[in-house]
Amino acid sequence: MRFIGSGIKGKLWLGMMILVITILLTAWFFQIFFLKSFYISERENTLINEGIKIASVLAETNTLEIASAIRSEHFSFSDSIHGSIILIDNKKDLIDYVFLNNFESRQSPRIEISMRTRFMNWLNKDTEINTKINEEKVFAVTSGNFPRPSIIVGIPIKNSNTVLGTLILESPLAPIEESIFILRKQLTIISLFSLLLGTIISILLSRHLTKPILNISSAAEKIAKGDFDTSVNIYSNDEIGTLGRIINNLPKELQKLDNFRKDFIANTTHELKTPISLIQAYAELIRDLEGEDKKSRDQHLQVIIDESRRLNHIVEDILYLSQIEPDSIKLNSKDFLLVDLLRSTLEKLQFLATRRNIELILDVENEAIKAFGDQEKLYQVFFNIINNAISYSPKNKRVIIKVYQNARVEVVDYGIGIPQKDLPYIWDRFYKVDKSRKRYNNSTGLGLAIVKNILEAHGFKYGVESKENEGTLFWIEMC
Known part of the structure; x- marks a missing residue:
């Protein structure tokens, strides 16, 4: 009874039997009435x-x-x-x-x-x-x-x-009646034989066709329970074979996703824990200060303020990144002067650059170059890229922003550079190039992930070139 139940094997068998019976009933209907x-x-x-x-x-x-x-x-x-x-x-x-x-x-x-x-x-x-x-x-x-x-x-x-x-x-009419009688008798025998043969063939065929589907279903259940070592042995070139190959690739992708989830939690925890620990430590120092040591108190309070800002920046980046994906970002696109946007961005970052004695240079071929896009979100793109260039540059260096006639923007720094093996992954969330690499200000590790999503939502081309200890070049083509 289970075979004729709601399973795919039973449904397939039942469908084929209905087809056989329909054909036989059609033949009988013709015999009787026509x-x-x-x-x-x-x-x-x-x-x-x-x-x-x-x-x-x-x-x-x-x-x-x-x-x-x-x-x-x-x-x-x-x-x-x-x-x-x-x-x-x-x-x-x-x-x-x-x-x-x-x-x-x-x-x-x-x-x-x-x-x-x-x-x-x-x-x-x-x-x-x-x-x-x-x-x-x-x-x-x-x-x-x-x-x-x-x-x-x-x-x-x-x-x-x-x-x-x-x-x-x-x-x-007698010979006709006799012929009809013989034909009906033959049809009865043929119908019974066809019904028996159809039953056997439909059972065998349903088992053959549903076996890979049941294997895929079983593998999917195991994968859903976390068994990423599961695979199916299906080598056909039809749709079932394609589905089998997808199922075989699924554990690898889920494993990557699971690893990413674990890394995301670990990195987020680490990024949040550092400023929280500093805030707690300096708050305790202020509590334990004796006398009227205003200078020490102000220094400690400044650390608390800086770390609070950093903590707020981390939370904002995480929230912002959780809300944007290339397919879901809503863009308010319009024409704007590209150089004006870059100058506005540099003004916001000038304080950070001045503090580290880094010169920001804007090299423009044409002041009237226009771009089409969401100006607010593209400001976030340039802010993150230029901020990274400043962050990974030693003191007394330069960061050059070049703007070409075809609306191509290049951000060049002469900092520590990025190893070639790490270049494909720098756009991932919280990806760390090398924990031993010195970073000259605090960063959340989410900036380039945000940049990637915004640029892909616009459909702009982008990329990076870098050599260790020589510097890095980020480029964006906005045409």
Whole structure:
């Protein structure tokens, strides 16, 4: 019962069985409602075609003697009629009666009185055939008034538009009934065999088709529970094979995501813990100060203020980064003067640069260069990049911001540089190039991740080039 349940295997089996049963029911419906009428219709068409041939032979010979007229032609139609040929004149008098199986011809006046009487009784009794004969047109009817249930076809025999008589072809219905009975019996046997064979094939096929799907389902459940060593052995090139390969790659991606989550928590904790510890330590120092040592108190309070600002900056960056992804950032884009935005950014960072005796140089090819984008968010981009350049530059160095005619911006510093192996990862959140590398002011490690998301939301190209102990160049193409 479980096999026929709600599982995919049961549904697939049930679907195939419904298809088999539908086909069989369609065949049975045809047999019951249409086969007999189809058989009779085909038989009528055959009799009409053969009757027209006989009538044309009779008309050409200008005689109403059937046996001699059709003996030379009987091979072309005798096998298809399987009945009798009756010839009557234009007064509906019986002229000839032929059994095709032995060409026994009974021509008037040699036709027995009893046969003539039976025929005339039948003809008089069947008003439908009488009416059809009077219309002098080809007709086909099914009659039960004939000595046996038969298909009756009438063909008028004409010569120079003169009706000489009517050719009546009679074919018994018994062989048709017998054929239909045999076909229905065969269909019953075929249906039972097809049902059995369809059941077996559908079970085997459903097992074969659902096995990889069930394996994938099982693997997905294990992965959901944290088992990242799970894999599936599916090598087909269809959609299931593609799904299998995706499932096999999923643990690696989830492992990366899990590692990133752990690193994010560890880095966030570390970044938050440092200023909190300093705030706590200097607050305790202020508490323990004796006397009126205003200078020491002010120094300690300044540390607390600086670390509070840094803590607030970390929290703001984390909140900002959690809210932006390239596909979800809403941009308020418009045209603006690129140089004005860069000058505004440099003004905000001038205090930090002056404190470390770092010269900020803006090298512009054209003051009127315009860019199209969200000015507020692009300010954040340039602020983070230039701030990084200042942060990783020794004192008494320069940071150069170059603006080219095609709206390409380069930020060049002459600081400690970035190792080549670390360049692809500097855009990741909290990625640390080398903990031993000296940084000349506090940073959250989130700045370049924010830069990446904003630039990708704009569709701008960006990149970085660096050599250790020589400096770094960040570039952005805003066209």
